[in-house]
Amino acid sequence: MEVTNRLWARGFWRAGIRPGDTVMQAFGLSMFLAGVPIVRALESMGVRVIPCGAEAGSERLLKLIWWTRPRALLCTPSYAEYLIDVAPKILGKDVGDLGIEIICCAGEPGAGLPELRRKIEESYGARLYDMLGGAHGILNISCDAPEYQGMHVLGDDFSISYDLVDPETKAPIPLVDGAIGERVKTSLEWEAQPPVRYSVGDIYQIFTEPCMCGQPGPRIKVLGRIDDLLIVKGVKVYPAAVKNVIESFAPRTTGELRIVLNEPGPRVSPPLKLRVEYRSGLEKDAVEMLRQDLIEALHRRLRVRPKVDMVPEGTFERTRHKTKLIEYHPE
Ligand SMILES: [Zn+2]
Known part of the structure; x- marks a missing residue:
């Protein structure tokens, strides 16, 4: 308990949370690593925690935020995104009017994804931190660098x-x-x-x-x-690493892509096939140039030379949860 308290305190301190601050705990509270242990850790550092929990539902949560005006909000990234939509309906106010300065997210990927990150930070007018760990003496937190640095x-x-x-x-x-x-x-x-x-x-x-x-x-x-691993001509390729490269070409790409497999992995008969969304408004020549730039970058950074098909913005379904990057089309 001592180790957990000290570790979480280090993480929250780096996010700018200080003794005397009010913090809304909106992770699941019940039998969850980021539930009661976080309440305990924040109290041990002298923070006033509002232990509402995600179970309370968004109406109760938003009303408590309005009444108690926390400086920081702790929740999953998809919940932070969801509150942007429901706050005007429940409170008649935007999340940007709530006075939240710091948001610490964990529990799922999202706080590291550029588009979601930008949306949450801009809507709340707050700084967003990505956290991971909590047990086994392990904790990781992102920093204030303008671009996500891990x-x-x-x-x-x-x-x-x-x-x-x-x-x-x-x-x-x-x-x-x-x-x-x-x-x-x-x-x-x-x-x-x-x-x-x-x-x-x-x-x-x-x-x-x-x-x-x-x-x-x-x-x-x-x-x-590990289950996501693909092997192309002996080279290990992680779908998320491919996505990182595609995202680095924003705004020319939307960052959305699918890896097309014709047979079950991990071994892929070359070439690796990708479908990548280009941003609408791009001319035909620019799309072709982007396609070649992507192949070059993937070859340089991941040592694979994929076959890339460009598809228009909006081709792929957007989900709030972890997107499946792999499409399976048996031949
Ligand atoms: Zn840093």
């Missing part, structure tokens, strides 16, 4: 949480800047169920170069799950 690793004194192995051979992967692999974690200060080089099947990318925000230490990005 999450800074906190708690080197409690755990080793950025150790990587090859997902197939389990051989260690050197921790150079940009290294990608299956993450294994080891707790140094966790007495209940201590993990030692334990994997839950997550694929991480590690960054060891100094972050533009000035904070020291490694950063991690979560790229997906």
Whole structure:
């Protein structure tokens, strides 16, 4: 409990939460890692927590926010996005009128996705932080850099949480800047169920170069799950890493894409087939230039030369939850 309290406090401190602040806890409270343990950690750092919980429903939550005026909101990114739509109906006010300055998200990807990130920050007029961890002496939080730089690793004194192995051979992967692999974690200060080089099947990318925000230490990005792994001519390709490259071409791309498989993975007969959305308004020549730029960038950064089909903006269904990047079309 002591380790958890100290770790969460470090994370919340980095997000700018201070003793005396009022904070709305809108993660699920019931039997959830980010529920009561967060309430306890915030109280231990002298924060006034409103332990409303996501279970209370958005009407009760929004009214409590209006009455108590918290400085920070803690919830999943999809809940933060949902409140943007329902606040005007329930309170007759936009979320931007609620006075929230800090939003800490966890529990699912989203706070690291550029479009959702921009939407939440602009709608609330708040800074958004992406958090991950909480158990086993591990916690990671994103920083104030203008573009998402992954999450800074906190708690080197409690755990080793950025150790990587090859997902197939389990051989260690050197921790150079940009290294990608299956993450294994080891707790140094966790007495209940201590993990030692334990994997839950997550694929991480590690960054060891100094972050533009000035904070020291490694950063991690979560790229997906081992089950997502594809192998093209012996080269390991993670769908989320492909998505990162496509997103880096925004606004020319919308960031949306699908990987088309004709047979079950992980082995893919080359070329890897991609369908990528281009932003509407782009001329035919510009779309072709974008297509070639994408192939070049994917070859340079991921060592695959895919076949890319460009499709217009809006082709792919948008979901609030984790999008399936892979389309399966048996031939
Ligand atoms: Zn940083």
